[in-house]
Amino acid sequence: MAALNLIPIPISEEISREEFQKGFAKPNKPVVLKNYSLGWPARKKWTFEYFKSQHADLMVPVYKEAFANSGTSYTSTDNKMLFGDYLDLIATTSTHYRMFLFNIFKHIPSLCNDFFYPDIIDRYLTKYPFMFFGGATSWVDVHYDLDLSHVFLTQFYGKKRVILFGPEYSNYLYRHPLTVSCNIDIGNPDFECYPRLKEAQGYECTLDSGDTLFIPTGYWHYIYYLEGGFALSLRARPDSLTKRLLSGVKIFNLTILDHHISRFLGVQRWYNMKEKMAVNTANKQPKLL
Numbered sequence: 001m002a003a004l005n006l007i008p009i010p011i012s013e014e015i016s017r018e019e020f021q022k023g024f025a026k027p028n029k030p031v032v033l034k035n036y037s038l039g040w041p042a043r044k045k046w047t048f049e050y051f052k053s054q055h056a057d058l059m060v061p062v063y064k065e066a067f068a069n070s071g072t073s074y075t076s077t078d079n080k081m082l083f084g085d086y087l088d089l090i091a092t093t094s095t096h097y098r099m100f101l102f103n104i105f106k107h108i109p110s111l112c113n114d115f116f117y118p119d120i121i122d123r124y125l126t127k128y129p130f131m132f133f134g135g136a137t138s139w140v141d142v143h144y145d146l147d148l149s150h151v152f153l154t155q156f157y158g159k160k161r162v163i164l165f166g167p168e169y170s171n172y173l174y175r176h177p178l179t180v181s182c183n184i185d186i187g188n189p190d191f192e193c194y195p196r197l198k199e200a201q202g203y204e205c206t207l208d209s210g211d212t213l214f215i216p217t218g219y220w221h222y223i224y225y226l227e228g229g230f231a232l233s234l235r236a237r238p239d240s241l242t243k244r245l246l247s248g249v250k251i252f253n254l255t256i257l258d259h260h261i262s263r264f265l266g267v268q269r270w271y272n273m274k275e276k277m278a279v280n281t282a283n284k285q286p287k288l289l
């Protein structure tokens with residue numbers, strides 16, 4: 001059976017700003033920064049018990065992974081529950097429920113004192129530190145981030161498998177036009193339907209607690225929770241002005257254009273059209289293997 005074409009994400013035990021800039025930020029390549037968060041107060045403080053003691057009664061949105069279905073987005077909410085109940089759920093059982101892009105810092109601003117912005121890059125979006133929580137066996141469908149920011153994803157609890165593809169492979173991933181998504185199930189890829197996917201050269205790693213993964217701007221990411229746990233994402237705007245303008249275009253395309261066309265044509269019809277366009281575009285790409 002064919003498999004995805006993946007190589008391990010390089011791991012760095014210690015890195016200077018210059019090494020990071022030259023080796024990873026400038027060439028837009030991912031890296032795992034091993035134990036990067038060891039000196040942060042959050043390492044010891046942020047536990048299931050601690051979060052429960054702070055905000056067990058907060059009503060929070062939870063998500064499933066039905067991103068590839070027509071009319072859904074990877075940020076579509078499926079349910080609401082008490083934060084305390086949700087934490088108990090992911091600490092004790094396998095569940096597909098995740099909390100996606102949760103700005104817990106709006107509710108508990110003092111948590112911002114528990115971590116540091118890595119000084120190996122500039123232009124952090126300091127208003128938008130987000131947390132992600134997930135139960136064992138949950139996953140995040142493959143997508144790239146609409147705002148085209150660089151992401152530092154720091155794992156605090158539990159392990160997750162991460163698969164990345166650079167933006168140059170978007171057409172080999174059958175990207176749906178105007179969106180940041182596609183119809184491919186990276187965890188169980190269907191190469192008969194999507195043969196060009198085999199040509200995309202991706203990366204993989206298992207992210208462990210304490211580690212920080214640098215996901216460069218525009219990278220597609222798929223995440224599978226091997227264990228229940230949580231992570232923090234810190235985001236930085238890319239240096240390039242073109243990328244920053246492009247992110248404005250992408251936000252417009254997805255939130256306005258795609259939305260209106262979908263309303264006009266009907267969700268399913270527009271989805272089928274995007275899928276057809278994605279297949280046509282993929283079939284026209286140069287052979288890489």
Ligand SMILES: O=C(O)CCC(=O)C(=O)O
Nearest residue numbers: 132140151153223231233
């Ligand atoms: O770790 C996760 O659950 C999702 C992370 C993610 O998609 C992101 O940082 O953009």
